[in-house]
Amino acid sequence: MYILRLLSAFFKVNVQMTLAYRTDTIVNMLINLMWLGWELLSLNIIFHNTTSLGGWSLGELIALLGVFRLVNMLVAGLIWPNTEKFNASVRDGSLDYTLLQPVNSLFQVSFSRMVIWRVWDLVLGAVLIILGIRLSGGGATPFNLVSFLFLTVSGAMVIYSLWIVLIAATFWFIKFDNNVTILQALMDSGRYPATIYPGWLRVIITFVIPIALATTVPMQALRGDLNGWQILLFLGVSAASFLVASRVWKAGVRKYSGASS
Amino acid sequence: MLHIYRRLWQVNWAEQWQYRANLLMYLLYWLVSPVVYLAVWTTVANSQGSVNGLTANDFVTYYLTLLIVVQLTSDITIHLLASKIQDGTLSGDLLRPIHPILTNILINNIAFKALTFIGLIPVWLVLCALFHPNYSSVTGSSLLLAIPAILLGFSTGFLLGATLTCLAFWTTRVYAIGEFYTALVILFSGQFVPLQLMPPTIQRLAEFLPFQIFCYVPIEIILNQMPPDVMLRNYGVGVVWLVISIFLFKWIWREGVKRFSAVGA
Numbered sequence: 463m464y465i466l467r468l469l470s471a472f473f474k475v476n477v478q479m480t481l482a483y484r485t486d487t488i489v490n491m492l493i494n495l496m497w498l499g500w501e502l503l504s505l506n507i508i509f510h511n512t513t514s515l516g517g518w519s520l521g522e523l524i525a526l527l528g529v530f531r532l533v534n535m536l537v538a539g540l541i542w543p544n545t546e547k548f549n550a551s552v553r554d555g556s557l558d559y560t561l562l563q564p565v566n567s568l569f570q571v572s573f574s575r576m577v578i579w580r581v582w583d584l585v586l587g588a589v590l591i592i593l594g595i596r597l598s599g600g601g602a603t604p605f606n607l608v609s610f611l612f613l614t615v616s617g618a619m620v621i622y623s624l625w626i627v628l629i630a631a632t633f634w635f636i637k638f639d640n641n642v643t644i645l646q647a648l649m650d651s652g653r654y655p656a657t658i659y660p661g662w663l664r665v666i667i668t669f670v671i672p673i674a675l676a677t678t679v680p681m682q683a684l685r686g687d688l689n690g691w692q693i694l695l696f697l698g699v700s701a702a703s704f705l706v707a708s709r710v711w712k713a714g715v716r717k718y719s720g721a722s723s
Numbered sequence: 724m725l726h727i728y729r730r731l732w733q734v735n736w737a738e739q740w741q742y743r744a745n746l747l748m749y750l751l752y753w754l755v756s757p758v759v760y761l762a763v764w765t766t767v768a769n770s771q772g773s774v775n776g777l778t779a780n781d782f783v784t785y786y787l788t789l790l791i792v793v794q795l796t797s798d799i800t801i802h803l804l805a806s807k808i809q810d811g812t813l814s815g816d817l818l819r820p821i822h823p824i825l826t827n828i829l830i831n832n833i834a835f836k837a838l839t840f841i842g843l844i845p846v847w848l849v850l851c852a853l854f855h856p857n858y859s860s861v862t863g864s865s866l867l868l869a870i871p872a873i874l875l876g877f878s879t880g881f882l883l884g885a886t887l888t889c890l891a892f893w894t895t896r897v898y899a900i901g902e903f904y905t906a907l908v909i910l911f912s913g914q915f916v917p918l919q920l921m922p923p924t925i926q927r928l929a930e931f932l933p934f935q936i937f938c939y940v941p942i943e944i945i946l947n948q949m950p951p952d953v954m955l956r957n958y959g960v961g962v963v964w965l966v967i968s969i970f971l972f973k974w975i976w977r978e979g980v981k982r983f984s985a986v987g988a
Contacts, residue, residue, distance in 0.1 A: 489899045500906055504915055511774045511920055512767045640748055647751040651759050658766040662853060663758065 468565065469573060476576040487579045498586060501527055501653065516658040518685075523654070525594025526681045529614060530652045531587035533676045536618055537649060539580030540572065541625050545642045547575050552632050552718075561715065568626065568711050595684070602684055609693045610684040616700035617676030621645075623700075623707035624672065630707075633714035645671055652677040675699070731827055735834040743838070750842050754790065754850075760915060761786035761854070775920055781946075783856045785917055787847070788942045792869075793914060794843055796876035796937045798884040799835060801901045803828050808891040813983065824885050824976065832881060860947045868954070869944040875961045876936045882968035883933065889972070892979035913939025930957075933964035 480487055505527070509520045518526075548571055551557040560570050595602060602610070628641045648671045656664050656674035667674045679696055682688050688696075739746075761782060768779040777785075804824070807813040816823035887904055891897040909915055910925070912934040918926055929935050940957045943949040949957070 486896075489896060493899055493902050496903065496906060500910070503910075507916060507921060508763065508767065510922065512771060514770070515763065516766045516770070640744065643748045644751065647748065647755055650755045654759060654763055659759075659762045660853065663762070 465569065468569070472573050473576065473578075476578050480578045491579055491582055494582070498531075516655060518655050519598050521594045521596070521598025522681065522685060523594070524597060525591045525684065526655060526677060527653060528587045528590030528592075528594060529680055530677050531583050531590060532614065533618060533621060533652060533673070534649065535580045535583035535587065536621060537645065539577045539583070540575075541622075541642060542646070543575035543577055544572055545625075545629060548629050549632065549641070557718065561718070567715060568708065571629070572622075572626075603686070606684050606686050609688070610680050613680040613683050613693065613696055614676070616697050617672075617680055619700045620672050620675045620703050623703040626707040627710050630711045630714035633717045645673075648673055655681065727821060727826065728830065731830040732834065735827070735831045736837070738831075739834045739838045743842075746835075746839055746842055750839060750846060753794070753839075754846065757786045757789055757793075757914075758850070764916065777917065777920070780857045782917075783854045784858060784860075784946055785942060787850060787854065787856050788945055789914065789938060790843065790847060790850070792873060792876075792941045792945070793912075793938050794840060795836065795873050796880050796941070797836075798877070798880045799832055800824075800828055800881060800884040801888045801897065803831055804885070804888045805891045805897050805901075808888070808979075808983070809895065817980065817983075824972075828885070829881065861945055862947060865945055865947045869941045872936055872941040872944055872958065872961065875958070875965060876938070876941060879933050879961065879965045879968050880937050882965070882972045886968065886972045886975050889975045889979045892975075892982050908934050908937065911935060912937045913942065917943075931960065933961070933968065936961040936964070 502524075505520060505523055508515060513519075515523060548557070551560065561567050563570065625642065625645065628645070632641060648667060651659070651663070651667050652673045656667055656678040659667070664674070675696065679688075683693060764774065764777075764782040764786075765779045768774050768777060768782055772778075774782075804813075807816070813823065816827065821827075887901060888897060890900060894900070911929045911932050913929075918929055918935060918939050921929070929939075936957065940949070940954075940961070944954060
């Protein structure tokens with residue numbers, strides 16, 4: 463309950479900050495819509511020239527675009543702004559005040575900044591997923607749907623865990639403020655199924671910067687490409703990566719010595 | 724004048740060299756999309772033999788050439804200049820007896836290009852080893868014929884980019900406009916897909932817009948895929964747009980500087 467109250471407090475503060483820049487918010491949403499139009503147009507062009515992309519139909523790719531939007535919301539709405547704040551606070555030492563507060567430091571560092579209008583992406587993502595499932599014939603079984611939902615959440619957890627490790631690295635290498643650029647740079651690969659990429663790229667986005675775990679894998683579950691064991695394996699990987707990440711974070715905080723000392 | 728350019732080059736080159744780690748990150752950003760599109764289209768081509776007459780190798784050579792060409796024609800003026808106009812530091816540049824955009828910003832652009840190009844070469848060779856392009860259609864003369872197109876593409880792109888950035892004299896939302904412009908460029912320049920696979924209306928539009936000389940035209944010339952009459956017409960359109968962008972830039976710069984009142988002045 464305490465955590466929920468804190469979250470809603472963070473949310474309120476961020477809403478107030480957004481309201482100070484109303485026109486910017488609207489402009490950003492329009493740009494976001496424009497890119498959605500561009501994404502749909504590019505799918506349209508691809509399927510103008512073919513009927514399936516590596517075995518995936520148009521509907522499935524639209525649903526994948528929806529999942530991609532959700533992951534992108536996580537990255538652009540939470541990870542990106544909180545990283546900026548975190549990097550600045552390590553450099554100038556104001557992280558001290560965060561660590562002194564009687565709340566889980568990781569929680570504070572993860573949620574104190576939110577780009578509120580990105581909630582919009584949640585709606586767009588859901589619409590795209592439903593539309594995509596409808597378009598592809600709606601052949602998904604309840605089991606596929608449930609595993610899809612679980613794997614979407616667990617994929618997001620993997621990305622979040624990777625982020626924790628990346629920012630915790632700042633405790634050891636102070637001048638590491640490019641820490642999340644690599645995640646940003648590879649995001650674009652999440653718009654298409656990882657199975658079409660050449661092996662080396664697939665390995666990178668599955669094991670090193672696991673964007674595919676959050677985009678392609680849930681969609682594979684929805685298509686019924688995964689068996690029960692594989693689904694359990696992915697859920698296990700997600701739980702394990704979060705455990706490792708919170709360990710790394712704790713070790714990092716212990717290593718942190720403030721900017722001036 | 725040449726002396727000034729040489730000095731500016733030395734300064735800007737040294738300045739860019741300071742940020743070489745960021746340059747690597749920039750390269751990474753820049754590489755991912757073309758490689759993704761390459762994978763998408765080779766998958767389609769492999770599954771059905773060819774797409775509209777284009778084989779998998781045609782796509783591989785197209786996108787690998789694109790990496791080089793777009794690197795050469797792209798323009799970063801908005802990132803160099805918009806903030807200067809907004810926070811007023813442009814006034815320092817205006818005091819100098821040389822045109823700030825056509826000297827410093829231009830040279831800065833080129834220095835950035837030169838340094839990222841040096842970083843791109845090894846990465847490009849690795850990509851070639853991974854994708855095995857068959858470049859047998861490229862000849863010495865096709866490479867030579869593409870050089871003016873690349874120069875034309877860079878000049879027009881630079882002037883249009885500078886014109887767009889000068890909108891910062893009037894509005895604070897120049898980055899939003901810039902993003903819209905980027906989407907247009909990706910759509911009409913052939914960065915997403917070789918233009919012959921676009922819907923006919925987009926192809927028709929692209930023929931009259933300035934964007935295909937940034938990317939599609941030089942690539943097709945290099946790969947020897949463009950018949951001479953089409954090439955001639957595209958060069959014609961390119962020159963017309965270069966002239967238009969010169970006038971556009973001159974006009975917007977004159978009007979903008981008139982309006983400019985530095986922050987804090």
